[in-house]
Amino acid sequence: MSLYNHSFFEALCDQLPVGIGVLHKESNSFVFFNKMAKEQYLCHLPMHGHRFFSANLRLSDEEIRFLEAKIRTGEKFQKSLISDSTKSNWAQLIIEPMQENREYTIMYLSDLSAAIKSEEILLKEVQKFEALFNNASIGILLVGREGKIVMINPFANKQFGYAPGELIGQKLEVLIPQRFHKAHVAHRQEFEKKPETRSMGSGLDLFACRKNGTEFPVQISLGHFHTEEGSFTLAYVFDDTERKNNEMALLKQQEQLILVNEEMKQLNDLLESKVTERTKMLQNTMLELERSRDNLTQALAKEKELNDMKSRFVSMASHEFRTPLSTVLSSVTLLSKYTHTDEQAKREKHIERIKGAVTNLTDILNEFLSLGKIEDGKVEPKWAAFEMTEAVDAVIRQMDPLRKPGQYIKHKHKGSAEVVLDPSLLKNILINLISNALKFSSENAIIDIETETAKDAIHIVVRDKGMGISKEDQEHLFERFFRGANVTNIQGTGLGLHIVSRYIQLMNGSIRCESVLEEGTAFYIVFPRKKPEET
Numbered sequence: 001m002s003l004y005n006h007s008f009f010e011a012l013c014d015q016l017p018v019g020i021g022v023l024h025k026e027s028n029s030f031v032f033f034n035k036m037a038k039e040q041y042l043c044h045l046p047m048h049g050h051r052f053f054s055a056n057l058r059l060s061d062e063e064i065r066f067l068e069a070k071i072r073t074g075e076k077f078q079k080s081l082i083s084d085s086t087k088s089n090w091a092q093l094i095i096e097p098m099q100e101n102r103e104y105t106i107m108y109l110s111d112l113s114a115a116i117k118s119e120e121i122l123l124k125e126v127q128k129f130e131a132l133f134n135n136a137s138i139g140i141l142l143v144g145r146e147g148k149i150v151m152i153n154p155f156a157n158k159q160f161g162y163a164p165g166e167l168i169g170q171k172l173e174v175l176i177p178q179r180f181h182k183a184h185v186a187h188r189q190e191f192e193k194k195p196e197t198r199s200m201g202s203g204l205d206l207f208a209c210r211k212n213g214t215e216f217p218v219q220i221s222l223g224h225f226h227t228e229e230g231s232f233t234l235a236y237v238f239d240d241t242e243r244k245n246n247e248m249a250l251l252k253q254q255e256q257l258i259l260v261n262e263e264m265k266q267l268n269d270l271l272e273s274k275v276t277e278r279t280k281m282l283q284n285t286m287l288e289l290e291r292s293r294d295n296l297t298q299a300l301a302k303e304k305e306l307n308d309m310k311s312r313f314v315s316m317a318s319h320e321f322r323t324p325l326s327t328v329l330s331s332v333t334l335l336s337k338y339t340h341t342d343e344q345a346k347r348e349k350h351i352e353r354i355k356g357a358v359t360n361l362t363d364i365l366n367e368f369l370s371l372g373k374i375e376d377g378k379v380e381p382k383w384a385a386f387e388m389t390e391a392v393d394a395v396i397r398q399m400d401p402l403r404k405p406g407q408y409i410k411h412k413h414k415g416s417a418e419v420v421l422d423p424s425l426l427k428n429i430l431i432n433l434i435s436n437a438l439k440f441s442s443e444n445a446i447i448d449i450e451t452e453t454a455k456d457a458i459h460i461v462v463r464d465k466g467m468g469i470s471k472e473d474q475e476h477l478f479e480r481f482f483r484g485a486n487v488t489n490i491q492g493t494g495l496g497l498h499i500v501s502r503y504i505q506l507m508n509g510s511i512r513c514e515s516v517l518e519e520g521t522a523f524y525i526v527f528p529r530k531k532p533e534e535t
Contacts, residue, residue: 010032010034013032013034013035014034014035014036016034016036017036017110018036018108018109018110018111019033019034019036019037019040019041019107019108019109019110020032020033020034020036020037020106020107020108020109021033021034021037021043021052021106021107021109022098022104022105022106022107023049023071023095023104023105023106023107024103024104025071025072025102025103025104025105026103028048028049028050028068029046029047029048029049030043030045030046030047030048030049030052030107031045031046031104032045033045033047037109040109040111041056041109042056043056049068049071050064050068053067057081057091057093058081059081067095070095071095071097071105074097074102074105076094076095076096076097077093077094077095077096078092078093078094078095079092079093080092080093080112081093091109091110091111091112092108092109092110092112093107093108093109094107094108094110095107095108133151133153134153134154136153136155137155138155138236138237138238139152139153139155139156139159139160139235139236139237139238139239140152140153140155140156140234140235140236140237141153141156141172141234141235141237142232142233142234142235143172143232143233143234143235144229144230144231144232144233145230145231146171147171147172147173147185147188148169148170148171148172149167149168149169149170149171149172150168150232151168152167152168156237159208159210159237159239160175160208160209160210160211161210161211161212162211172184172188173185174209175208175209176207176208176209177207177208177209177215178209180207191222191233192231192233195224195231195233196222196224197222197223197224198220198221198222199221205217206218206219206220206240208237216239216240216241217239217240217241217243217244218237218238218239218240219237219238219240220235220236220237220238221235221236221238222234222235222236223235223236223333234333379425379502379503379506380506381421381422381425381506381507382422382424383420383421383422383530384420384421384422384423385418385419385420386418386419386421386423387417387418387419388413388417388418388419388451388453388458389411389413389417389451390417391423391426391427391430392411392413392430392449392451393411394427395427395430395431395434396409396411396434396449398431399431399434399435399438402435402438402439403438404438404441404442404443404445405443405444406443406444406445407438407441407443407444407445407446407447408445408446408447409434409438409446409447409449410446410447410448410449411449411450411451412448412449412450412451413450413451413452413453414450414451414452414453415452415453415454416453417453418453419453419458419527419529420529420530420531421458421507421527421530422506422507425503425506425507426507428499428500428503429500429503429504429525430449430460430462432496432497432499432500433462433500433523434447434449434462436496436497437462437463437464437466437521438464440464440466440467440521441464441465441466441467442466445464445465445466446465447462447463447464448461448462448463448464449461449462449463450463453529454529455529456528456529457526457527457528457529458526458527458528458529459524459525459526460524460525460526460527461522461523461524461525462522462523462525463520463521463522463523464520464521464522465519465520466520466521467517467518468515468516468517468518468519468520468521469513469515469517469521470517474513474515477497477513478497478498478500478501478511479498480495480498504525504527507527508527508528509525509526509527509528510525510526511523511524511525511526512524
């Protein structure tokens with residue numbers, strides 16, 4: 001092989017995405033390694049073949065003797081193997097004689113790690129789907145063309161009294177009372193033409209039929225999807241017997257309540273006759289009650305405030321929890337449909353939705369816990385000296401995942417960097433204000449944060465150019481559970497700014513808001529400055 005040809009061969013091999021080596025058969029030594037082989041296996045020329053196969057590819061002596069026999073006879077050899085001690089990197093080894101010169105053998109080493117890992121990930125996803133399908137505590141049926149049952153989970157088999165596999169291939173009407181068959185076939189055919197999702201509790205009185213002929217009320221949620229094999233309908237079946245029984249019991253209780261009301265009316269007439277006799281006694285009692293009126297008024301006001309807070313909490317929690325929980329349920333349902341390798345991106349999208357929903361629930365619960373600790377007086381400032389610039393920049397980095405496309409957070413500081421505050425409370429204050437600024441601002445918006453350490457005070461300003469807050473809403477901005485009229489369609493508990501104001505009060509500070517609708521909002525915070533020796 002000429003020098004020119006050798007240089008050309010070397011340059012060409014260095015561009016290939018596989019490791020290549022050339023072995024001289026007589027000396028059993030490698031005379032060439034390309035760039036990929038050198039980087040992957042730290043090869044240096046010359047290297048004895050036996051040492052390379054033992055040290056770099058970790059082949060046993062028996063495997064090496066078999067391989068060397070193949071090389072001597074000029075046979076092609078191919079093997080998949082683990083190429084490092086961690087047992088995490090897989091490679092495919094191919095050895096065959098060079099056609100141009102039989103004195104040399106060429107070796108190819110290609111990385112199989114990505115393919116192996118992809119197979120492992122796919123296997124785990126399949127196992128997740130099977131666990132979800134087989135262990136679900138609700139009946140699940142997959143129906144294909146002409147209404148034939150394609151899949152059914154164990155819970156549904158138990159619901160309808162069938163053995164495993166007994167319903168596969170049968171038409172869906174076998175699970176419906178005979179008197180509804182004709183109408184159901186028409187409904188099913190219409191659904192197949194124009195499929196649409198139907199949620200649980202859609203107001204329909206539906207009934208199903210067990211194998212033994214007994215009927216029971218059900219609620220059914222329908223979904224649909226299309227694959228290369230055709231269109232399929234996914235049905236979730238919930239046994240509604242207990243709810244129906246509860247409804248009947250409630251009707252009986254209402255009837256009993258009517259009878260009780262009649263009896264109460266009679267008793268009321270009897271009691272009215274005694275009112276006059278008790279009037280004098282009540283007047284004397286009222287004189288005593290007036291003496292403690294102020295205390296009672298305060299207690300009643302406190303109780304009213306507590307009841308109002310409980311009512312608002314229940315209303316808010318039922319609304320705010322429903323959305324992320326629905327997101328988790330729908331995403332988990334959709335995950336079960338993506339069983340092909342090329343649908344990994346879709347699976348990851350729904351996994352991220354689940355993570356986001358769980359994070360949202362965690363944030364809501366943390367706000368409730370923070371409010372409870374504040375109300376119980378369990379939160380006290382822990383004063384410490386720290387760098388204001390470092391604290392603010394750390395929060396900005398933490399907020400990075402919340403930024404919309406093009407949003408940018410800009411921080412400017414004046415004066416000394418060292419301050420004395422509670423760093424944990426300050427962090428929570430900044431997180432709340434900055435996340436609100438990002439949430440209520442549009443894409444490509446700039447969030448300005450200004451901090452200043454003056455002689456006697458510490459000033460913090462968080463300013464955005466978002467949707468703004470009306471004058472009327474600004475008066476109630478720091479009240480518990482209050483939310484502006486223009487953000488009702490955006491998730492939130494109405495506790496964030498209330499907790500912020502309480503944290504600021506604990507550190508002897510003050511906060512005020514300036515805002516104009518559609519122009520932006522600015523929060524101004526002032527803390528009295530303390531010296532490090534005062535902590």
